[in-house]
Amino acid sequence: MTDNAPEHTAQQRQLLSLDVNGETHELLTEPRRTLVDVLRHDLRLTGTHVGCEHGICGACTVLLDGAPVRACLMFAAQAEGKEIRTVESLADGTRLNDLQQAFSEHHGLQCGFCTPGFLMLAEGFLAERPEASKEEIREVVASNLCRCTGYQTIVEAIDDCAARRRAALRSRLEGTAHHNGDSRDSEDENTSETVPPGAACEEVPCGSTTRSR
C-alpha cells in the first residue's frame, strides 16, 4: 500500500438508512457495496439472487418505489430514501400471494434461482399495467433470463394472475357499485370465482409498494 490509498479501501465506511419491505435498517458499510450485496449479506434477505452482476439476467430484480430495478447495478447508497421491496415481502406469513401461487400452478419455476427476479419484475409491471396482454407480458418477461423453463409457463403464470386480479377487481366493483363490467375483459368473468383463497386481493389493483409488515 502507498500513502495515497485508493478511495475504495476497506477502511472507508458510510452510514446508510434503507427502507426495505416497510422496515428501516441502519447500517455502516463501504460505499462501493452494491444494493444486492447489502440486501443479501448485510440484511440477510437472501431471497434476491445474483446471476450476472452486469444487469442482464435480472435475478436480482427488486422494486424501488414500485419500479423493477437491477439491484446489482446500483450502490446501496443510491437506494436511500426509496421504498425497497424484495421477494420476502410477497407472502403473507406462510401463505403465498396470488402471483406466487400462479407460478406454482403453472410450473413456472424449476430450480427457482431466477424466480424471485421474475416475481418482482411481474409485480412491478402488473401494478403499472394491470390490463397487459399476454404479448406485452412476454415482452416484459424477456427482461430476465431463465435457464430451466423455456419461459412459456412464466408468461402463462403472470397472464393468469393478471386475469384473476382483473376479475377480482371487477367483482369487487360490481359488488359495491352494481357496475356492469366493461366487455373488454369479459373472458375473465368465468374465472372470477376461481380466485384462489390465498389471493392477496387487498393488494389489487393499487400496486404493491405501500404494504408494510
Next chain:
Amino acid sequence: MTTESARPDGDRPWIGASVGRREDPRLLSGNGRFTDDIALPGMLHARFVRSTVAHAEVTGLDLTAVREVPGVVAAFSADDLGLADITARLGRPVSEFVPTGMPVLAREKVRYAGEPLAVVVARDAYAAEDGVEAAKVSYESLPPVVSEEQALAPGAPLVHGEAGGNTLLDVSMFATEGIDGTFDEAPCVVHVETRTGRQNALPLETRGVVASWDHREEQLLLQTSTQVPHQVRTTAARCLGLDERAVRVVVPDMGGGFGQKCVVGREEIAAGAAALRLGRPVKWVEDRKDALTASFLAREQHYDVRAAFDADGHILGLDAAIVCDMGAYSCYPFTAGIEPLMASAEMPGVYKVPAYRVRARAITTNKAPTAPYRGVSRPQYVMVMERLFERAARELGLEPTEIRRRNLITQFPYTGVNNVTYDPGSYLESLNLCESVLKEEGWYAAKEKASAEGRHIGIGYSCFSERTGYGSTAFAQRKMEVVPGFDISEVRMDTSGALVVTTGTMSHGQSHETTLAQIAADELGLDIGKVRIHQGDTDRITYGWGTFASRSIAIGGSAVRLASGRLGEKLIAIAASVLEVPPEDLELGQGLVRCPADGRTVPYEELADIAYLKSHLLPKDTEPGLTATASFDVLNDGTFSNATHGVVTELHEGTGQVEILRYVCVEDCGVAINPKVVEGQTRGGIAQGIAGALFEQVTYDEQGAPSAVSFMEYKVPTALEIPEVSIHHLETPCAFTETGAKGVGEGGTIGAPAAVLNAVNDALLPTGVELDDTPITPETVVSALEHTR
C-alpha cells in the same frame, strides 16, 4: 404386493398425477437456501488469481503484495497447498486414451486463460478481488493451440507433453465387414460435415462452495452446488489426503447444473484446503465472468459423415469421423472420452443401420475444459443423422418424413449394428403424430402460400431416442475407472407415520422432492404430505451417483419404489401379528394396513408405535424399527425415451432472423410420474437446444483469449426468442424400471438443434444453400438468402 393392492379404492394414485411441487413454497418466498445464501461465523471469502494467457510456462508467481491488501487474510499458491492432482482415467491402452492430471492450482504451466493459479482469502469478496488484482504473475509464452486444425497439425505445440498429437482419446469402432463395398456400390451416397459451437451449460446459479472445518466431528464440511456429492467427497478427500469420512459434502438448493456441475471442480477443493489451513470457513462463489470463461464448457465437435442409401431410400451404411475439442483438461470422473464415446456408441440412433464404422477422437486445446452438457453429443449426432436423411431424401426425391418412415426401428427389442439393444418405443408413431399435427394446423399450406409471396418458411423434423438409465454395465463398457450405475434408497418411518426417503440422486431443478415422494407415497399408500425426500448429504446417504444422464427417475425412482415396497412388507408383517391373520390377507393403503375379508384396519402410526416404543409386541424374527433399504441398477443397455420434434421457421431477409413460428413435440418417456414436470423438462430442454442452434457460442481470439466474457457477447435467448412449445404424449412403459418410467431430462435439448436446422434448410431450399453448422447466425442466413438457384 401388487400396484393395485397399494392403491385401494379411494386412494389417490400419485404416479401419473401432476401434483404441485413440494419445492415451490420455499423457492417462491425467498426461503430457498442456495450456496451463496449460507453465512457462517467468521466466514472468509475466496477469489482466484487466474491465468491471463492461454498457454505459457509460469516463471514467477508473487503473492507478497496480495497479502498486504487491506482485508486480505491469506493467499495460497499450488506450492503452499501441496494438493494432489485430479486425474480421470479410462481402462484403455495408451494408444486409445491418455490420462492427464488436472492440478487443483496450476504450477509450472498454464493451459487456458482463466486457469486458477492461486487462491486469495479475504474478509469480504470485495477485498478478495482487490487482492487478486495485486498478484504478480510472469509467463514465458508458448504458442496457443486454439483450434482443431492447430491441435492436429504435424509438429503442433503440445498442451500436455504426454498427449502426442494433442489427442486424449482415439478409438475406431465397429467397422462392419464389407462396408467399403457397400459405399462403392450404393446408388446414393450423401455427405454431411458439421461443426457445432462451443457452449456453456450455464446454470443461472454459478458454481460455489462454503468450506468449514467441524472440530467436533473432525470433518471438513463442503456445502457446494454439485450434481455429484459423493464424487466430490471422494476427490476432495484424495486431494487433501483425508479419510473419506473426514469430508462431508452437503448440497444446498441448486440453481441449475445441466451437466456443468456433474464433474468435480478444482475451486471447491482449493477453498476446502484454505479453510483447513486457516481454521475458518471459506466461501467461494464464482462470478459470471469466470463462469463464462474459466468454468467447464461443452459441445464443440466436428463431424464428417457419409451415409449410403439404396434407391428406395433405405440406409445401407454409415461412416463417421468425429473430433471433439475437449479443451485443456479431462473432467473427473468422466474423462475427455465422454463425448466421443457417447457419439460413436450411439450414433445410429433410431434408425436401422446395417453397416457402421466410426473413428472418434478427443483432442486437447488451450481453452477452458469441458464437462458433459445436457444431451452429451446426442444433440450433435442427431443433427448429423437428421441432415443425412434430409439430404438423401432430396437426392432420391422422397418426402423427408417418408425416408425416415422407411428407416425407423419398429420392431422391439432391436439390437443395432452398434451392439446396443433398444427397448420398446414409439419411433414411428411419434413421427406420424407430429407430422399430422403440423398438417392439420395448416403449416404445409401456409408454407406454400408464403413461398408464392416470396417469404421463406420451412418445416423441419427430428426423430431421436434418448438412452436413459445407464447402469453400471453401460458405464463399464466405456471402460471408466470409476463406474457409475446403481442407486440406493433407504426409507424410514417414524412414530407419527411420516416417511423419510433417501436418494443418491441430486435434484438441481428436476423436482425430485416431488416425483420421488410420489413414487414412495404410491407404493405405501401414504399421503404425499407424509413423505420427505433427503438428498445431497454424504453423511445421510450411504452412497450415490448423483444426477446426470437422465438417470434419476429410471434408476433412483426404482430404488425408492423397491425400498418402499420392503417397508410395506414389514408393516404388513407387524399388522399380521396384531390382527392375527396371515400376511397375504392384508393390503396397504390410505395410511392403513387393512384386512379386506373383515374390514379391520391398523393405522401405520400404531404399527410404528409397536416397532419403536413397544418392541416387546413385535412378532418373532422382526427387528425393531421401521426401515428398509434397496438398491437398483440397470444391467442391460438402459431404456430409451423417444420423441419427434416438428418445427416451422421463417427466415427474414435483411435481419437474417430465424423466427420459430411453431414448435411441436411428441414425446414418449414411458410412464410419466408427474406429467407437468415432464413437460417442464421438455420445454426447458428445447429452449436450451434452440439456444445452441441459433444463439450461443463461446468464442476465442487467435491467442486463445476468450471473447464471450459477459451476457452481452454470450447470447442467452429470452422469452422473445423461445417459442411456445406444444407437447403431445405417447406412453410406452419401460418393462424393467420399477415404475415403467424412462428418463426425460435431456430429450428436449437433443432434438431441438436438428429440427431447427432442418426447418431452416427447408426454407433455404430454393436458394440451393445448405447450412450444417451451429449456431446458425443472422449473417449466415442473410448471405444464404442472397443466393438464388
